[in-house]
Amino acid sequence: MDFLIQLVTDPLGFWSSHTLLISQIAINSILASSMFVVLYSGQLSLAAPGFMAIGAYTAVLMDIYLHTPLALNIATGTVLAGIVGIVVGLPVLRLRGVFLAIATIGFIEALSLGVILNLPITGEGLGLKNANADPLGGINLVLVSLVVIVFLLWRLTKGRLGYAWTAIRQDELAALSQGIDVPRYKLIAFVLSAVLAGYAGGLESHLNFFVDPNEYGVPRTVQVLTFAVLGGSGNVVGPVVGALFITTLPYVFQQAGDYIGIVSGVILIAVIIFRPQGIVGRGGFAFVRPRWWPTARASAPSTG
């Protein structure tokens, strides 16, 4: 509670004493918006940490070996994540629902356990030291990025692309029969999500003196998915709220001490039971709803 009291009574002190936390919330929010893009287009892709790893390692390696400026490092990592996104997206986007989720888990685990932990250049299991990190100064860049990304995604979802994604999410076959180029729009969403995750990875690596290979595995992806589901993915604000909620939970309930895991679990269950569609608005998860699942409408559309 001290945490919330300080936020209200002493915002400036809060800002200076919790700079790292605020940056982390913003990074997590960017990740959540990366998850939002794929969910909004009806794809349960869990590949975000893989693209993050690509963004982070590329940025740090360029800094160590080429001494290029930060902007170029992060940009290269982002572009590389996008390219890998195209390569991975082309074969896996034929899969739907849980199958896509598990294929993307296969991708991130193969990448982190098979590649990153075994290449000498990535420091194998030891990770990489990032001497030029700037944990406190990076916050402005991170916050500006978050605002720009959220705004762009909000505009995108209100435009042609957003309508195409909504159509695909609600019923892929119907979208196809309306002349929407479904594979193309799905790939756009997947690659955009990869780019955002790569960018978040690059930013995060700039805030930490150490790139930890264990950060980019399944626990991370489960966490990011929880942001999106708990916040609700009907619009871009939902996942951001989810990220904010979950990232600050341990601070808000500081008194729980060692029992924070139990408190968090209870709160997760309570929130999802009372707001099944997410904290913000309707979830729009028709694409993973089994055909027998009871819906509010009189006749549920068959989702296969």
Added chain:
Amino acid sequence: MGQQILNAIFIGSIYALFAVGYTLVFGVLDILNLAHSAVFMLGAAVTYTLVVNHGQSFWLACALAIVVAALMGLVIEYVCLRPLRRRRAPPIAALVSTIGLALIIVAAIEQGRPGTLFAWLWVDGANSVSLPGGSFPNPTWNVAGLTLEGSKLAVIPISIALMLLLGYVMRFTQVGRGLRAVAENPRAARLMGIDVDRMIALTLVISSALGGLAGILFGVALGDISPYIGRDSVEVRGLAVIVLGGMGSIPGAVLGGYLLGFIEVLAVVVLGSNVRAGVAFAALFLMLVLRPQGFFGAQLRERL
């Protein structure tokens, strides 16, 4: 080589037993029960605590641990799943509530130290422990250069017998027919006079009992009992197994379990232990891209 094959069959049996419970819930409910790996861990932890801290006999401890796991199945149903079904939530919401429960179970064990709230449940905190040598029967033989440990050997017939029993129940008994009817179409099943909620509760009980037993076998035979064995050893691999075998297919999960055991052991022999997990997930990724329906999932509609 013989020893390696034996290891593959042993670890494959554990994977299969764990995955059968996973796939049973998915087949009936179309939900991934992410608390399953926590129940796996709880089975092992309860057995250890009863034997070491409460001085019970090994067999009684095992029986009680299976009962606890089965009760946990009821908790999953009544706390995480039924309220969401009542509120017509999208199935992906169940992902968050089961993650929440898994978080609670793992945190409760993790915090268990002498003098804390959960000291009666666990006193070793985050450490990995093993049952003391004399506390369970473990005859060891040396045959033709192979070391045969009774505790590992026993895993194989126990798993196979239980999976055959489950197959028999599903195929030939009234309960099994009811479960398959619910999996096929809950609305029609309800019209036929089947108590759908009770069938779902029963599914969770069977699934969790099998998961808990898999945990006991794993913890006892490998001598590795910690709050993290579920998350680290079987959670993602269990997903891989049920995908390899075709989602919701019990024979598929059994075959997938043994296949993953062999792939992993083969990867260790051929490529060294570093890339073991990476290879398994690369195989999973390829499998999904090339044959998304799994081995037995050709007719996705026909489950269990």
